[in-house]
Amino acid sequence: MESILALTHADESGSLTKASLEIVTAAAELASRFGASLTIGIVAPDAAAAAAIPAPAGARLLAVTGEAFAQPRYASDAAACEALCRTAQATIVLAPADSRFARVLAGVAHRLGGVIDTHITAIGGAESVEVTRWFYRQRIEGILSRETRPWFLLLEAGLHAAFAAAPADAQVEHVPVELPALRTTVSGLRAPAQGTQTIRPDAKLLFVAGAGWTKKQSDGKVRAAEAGELILGFLRLAGASLGSSKSLVDQGGDGQPVLPFLTHMNQIGQTGATPRHAKGLSTCCHGEEPHVVGWRFIGERRAISLDPNCGWTRGKADVVYVADAFDVMAKLNLLLDARKG
Amino acid sequence: MGNVLHIVVCAGTVPDPLQTLEPITGPNGPGVKNEMMLPAVLDPWAASALYEAANLAARNPGSKVWLVSLGPKAKLQQVMMTVAQKVSFELVPIDGPLGGFTDAHATAAVLAEAIAALPGLDLERLLLFGGWESATRGAGVTLQLIGERLGIIDQFQGVDQIDFREDGSFEVLERVEGGKHQASVCMGTPAVLGWATGNLAEPRNNPQTGMANMRTIMPALQRAKPAPLPANGLRYISVALPKQQRTTRVEKDMTPDAIARELVEWIGAE
Numbered sequence: 300m301e302s303i304l305a306l307t308h309a310d311e312s313g314s315l316t317k318a319s320l321e322i323v324t325a326a327a328e329l330a331s332r333f334g335a336s337l338t339i340g341i342v343a344p345d346a347a348a349a350a351a352i353p354a355p356a357g358a359r360l361l362a363v364t365g366e367a368f369a370q371p372r373y374a375s376d377a378a379a380c381e382a383l384c385r386t387a388q389a390t391i392v393l394a395p396a397d398s399r400f401a402r403v404l405a406g407v408a409h410r411l412g413g414v415i416d417t418h419i420t421a422i423g424g425a426e427s428v429e430v431t432r433w434f435y436r437q438r439i440e441g442i443l444s445r446e447t448r449p450w451f452l453l454l455e456a457g458l459h460a461a462f463a464a465a466p467a468d469a470q471v472e473h474v475p476v477e478l479p480a481l482r483t484t485v486s487g488l489r490a491p492a493q494g495t496q497t498i499r500p501d502a503k504l505l506f507v508a509g510a511g512w513t514k515k516q517s518d519g520k521v522r523a524a525e526a527g528e529l530i531l532g533f534l535r536l537a538g539a540s541l542g543s544s545k546s547l548v549d550q551g552g553d554g555q556p557v558l559p560f561l562t563h564m565n566q567i568g569q570t571g572a573t574p575r576h577a578k579g580l581s582t583c584c585h586g587e588e589p590h591v592v593g594w595r596f597i598g599e600r601r602a603i604s605l606d607p608n609c610g611w612t613r614g615k616a617d618v619v620y621v622a623d624a625f626d627v628m629a630k631l632n633l634l635l636d637a638r639k640g
Numbered sequence: 641m642g643n644v645l646h647i648v649v650c651a652g653t654v655p656d657p658l659q660t661l662e663p664i665t666g667p668n669g670p671g672v673k674n675e676m677m678l679p680a681v682l683d684p685w686a687a688s689a690l691y692e693a694a695n696l697a698a699r700n701p702g703s704k705v706w707l708v709s710l711g712p713k714a715k716l717q718q719v720m721m722t723v724a725q726k727v728s729f730e731l732v733p734i735d736g737p738l739g740g741f742t743d744a745h746a747t748a749a750v751l752a753e754a755i756a757a758l759p760g761l762d763l764e765r766l767l768l769f770g771g772w773e774s775a776t777r778g779a780g781v782t783l784q785l786i787g788e789r790l791g792i793i794d795q796f797q798g799v800d801q802i803d804f805r806e807d808g809s810f811e812v813l814e815r816v817e818g819g820k821h822q823a824s825v826c827m828g829t830p831a832v833l834g835w836a837t838g839n840l841a842e843p844r845n846n847p848q849t850g851m852a853n854m855r856t857i858m859p860a861l862q863r864a865k866p867a868p869l870p871a872n873g874l875r876y877i878s879v880a881l882p883k884q885q886r887t888t889r890v891e892k893d894m895t896p897d898a899i900a901r902e903l904v905e906w907i908g909a910e
Contacts, residue, residue, distance in 0.1 A: 371822065373795040398816040402797045405744075405781035409788040414745055414872065417779045429877055434740045435655075436775050439663045440882050441670065441741070446873035482827040483794050489813065489821045498819025504907060537907055549841070563800065563837035564819050569657045569775060570684040570837065580903070589657035600886070601906065603899070607892055614885040620899045621892040630900035638904065 301335040301428065304389030306380060308341070308399055311369075313348035315341070318395035320353070320461035325454055326393045327355040327462065329422060335391070340383035341471075342376065344369035350471050353464040360471045361386055367478060370485040371399040373406070375478060380407045382476045389449060391428060396453035404451050413449035420455050436569050437595040438588075457575050457596075497534060497541035497560055504539040505576040505597060506530070507567060509584025510546040511605070513557065516625065527558050529628045536635035540576060542567040542593070544584045567593035582624040586610030603627050643808050645703040645829065646762050647693040648755050649729070650770035650783065651686030653711050653719045653738070655679070657775070663879040669871070670741045670879040680715055682723050685771025689835035691843060693769050694727030696802065705729040706761070708754055710736040710747060713861050720857050725850035726843045731857045732758065733864040740776030741876065746869040748785030756790065763790065765829050772797045772834035780834065787832035795832040796824065801839060 305326035307319035315323075323339060330337040341362040343349045349362035363379040380403060384392060392408075394400045396417055408415040421431040429444045430452060490496060512526040534541055543558075543565040550557050566572065569589035579597035584590065586602060587610045594600060594615070601618045602611035611619045620627065655661060655678040662673040672678070682690070690707060697703035707729045709716055716733050724731075734754055736747075755761070755768070768787060773780040780797065787795050798815030805811075808828040813821040815836050891899070 371816075372824065374793040377793065398798065398814070398822070401780060402795065402814075403784070405779075405784035406788040406795065408781075409745075409748075409785050414743075414874075415779075415781055417781060434777060434879070435661055435672070436657075436778055438661050438881070439672075439740075439879055441663075441879040442877040444875045444877060446875070479793055484825050486811070486823040486825060488816065489823050490819070496819070500818055563839075564815065566837065578907070580907075587658070588660075595882070599906075601903070607890060612888050612890050614888055616888055617886055618889045618891065620894060621890065622894065622896055622899055626896035627899045627903070630896045631903055634900050634904045635907075 301333050301391050302338070302387070302389045303330045303335050304338045304340055304384060304387040304392045306340045306383065306392060306394040306400060306404070307352070309343035309348050313343065313345065315352050316395070316397065317461050318397050318456045320463070321456065321459045322393050322395050322454060323354065323462035324459040325422065327358070328459070329391070329393070329428070333428070338387040338389060340380070340387060342368050342379045342383070346471070346473065351466050353462055353466055354469065355462070355464070358469065359387070360469050361474050362471050363474050363476050365476070367481070371402065372481070372483050372485055373403055374481055374483065377403040377406050378476050378478050380404060381410050382474045384411055384449065386474045392449055392451045394451065394453050396455050401453060404453060408449070408451045411449055413451060414445055414447045415451035415453070416443070416445070417453040418455055419452050420458060422452070433595070437573060437592045498564060499538070499540040500574065502538055502540040503577045504537055505542050505574055505579040506533060506537070506539040507542040507544065507579065507581045507584055508547060508558065508561070509544045509582060510550065511583025511624070513547065513550060517623065522625065523558065525625070527560065529625065529632065530558065531560065532632045533628055533635070536632055536639060540574065541565055542572070542574065544568065544590050545570060569593070581611060581616070582628065586615050591615050642806070643700045643804055644765060645696060645700050645767055646765040647697055647703065647767045647769055648706045648708055648758070648761070649686065649690045649693050650708050650751055650768070650786065651690060652683050652709060652774055652776065653680040653715050654683045654775040656681050663881065665879065670876050671739050675738055676712065676715065680719050682719055683771050683774050683776070685773060685775070685835055685837070687842070688838040688840070689769040689771055689833070690723070690729065691727060691840045692802070692835060692838045693767070694729065695840055696804070700804070706732050706758060708732040708734070708751055710734040710750060710867065712736070712738050713864050717861050722845070724853035724857055725845035725847060728849055728853060731853070731860045733861050734867045735864040736867040737869055740774070740778070741879070742777070742869045743872045743874045744777060744779050744781045745785060745872050748782045748789065750867045750869065751782070752786045752789035755786065763830055766790070766792070767829055768792065768832045770834055772799070772836055783832055783834045790830070792830045792832050794826050794830070797834040798836045799833045799838070800836050802833065
């Protein structure tokens, strides 16, 4: 019989992250389906935060607390997760595929003689656990199973509702951790030096700028400055998150005109991010396969392109407007501004 | 700068991103149809790691870069014809299977064994580089597993920048949620760095660098040892292309005003 451990961690405010609460829901569902025992493991800087977490009835609560766990770091987080896993003795370990746990859990799986699979998008199976994940950068979907235990599964965000309940009645068991000598100090977070924060993971809309914005326009001139104003204006008015194709991001290195607020962090696609927004609007981008694999989890897709035969028209977007993005975006910004007005 | 670094870059080959991929299931499990025939490139994020490694080695005299790569010898040779012209390195090829459906734990075991056996490698000076995820399996776990096998507990993933200091310590910027970087300072090597894009442009091809590299690459390829990868209890139930075809409405005659009005409606209240 399987036993389930949900690994969670607190954020800087001391509360469990949203992704962690989603894992609690996923673990509770899995435990219910397989009649398995459920343990929640928490990594948090202080004991009070650990005691305040919501948890399903009947779940065992384990916590590793201390100042060393206030910030993400491989050596301390791996030691914390290893201690939680050894105490829980679970056969299946679920955790969010966020940067903190993605950094350490393969190492923890190795320490426990287990195996790991990441970027899980569904957990199924009737007799045994089967998981779904993507291969070749979201181009091939596979369903797999493993015999080895413990089996660590890192789940993508947004697959389950965040667990919501009053703090659990169960006593939190504090698990001691023997830390190795810590040679890494976390200094803090830095936003890329681009002036405006353009990446907004919680936005409903993804706006993607392609290389066409900085090419010669119909009047024979490059209008990169105007493009920048239109794009930033739209982001402000629509509350959208900004993505880019690889070619536009790479142009800076080739000495071509650039949009100064774009960095590799904005890049979507085969060598960039795979964001999750309800809607996506592509502009001045050809919609070729290496870029569009980054749109796999975008629900509704529209594109503005001058090319009526671009990749978006071949079943990759819901609507393609064959038009000049400069003209459309200028009108769009006016309408959005008037509506806000 | 006076840090002598031993930088080992782990990088595989992947099908050129512009190629159409079709999954098939054969007697040895799933694979990509005609994958051996498809044009291949060095894994993009691992390539970033290689360029960063070469740049770091050039700024720290006495440093050395190894490129450890697991794949069919013929495919490695094909990819090296281009990669060898970019930067200087010593290739350590391992003749193994191709593709993203192999087990990461088995892959890591083979790579760790090869790295530990590198002649002249000083583990205390080691920086283990690679892409934070491959463009095939895309699990982002192989480097961590190698690091654990080599006993390295300073690991960083999604790295975009490393800055060395005079005392041998270095600052690392790792990608985290919300389009931000986490900045950390590590006291020194050894460390594992899984690179994202980094900040360097792809180096231009340099035939002289290519000729110098190929003198050692061809003999190394001939000596490459075969390394079968066990499945480790991994069982595939299915592999398939996603059902992604949409019915696209192409609007060729709408005015910018009409498009803008429709988009405002579509975007909805924000």
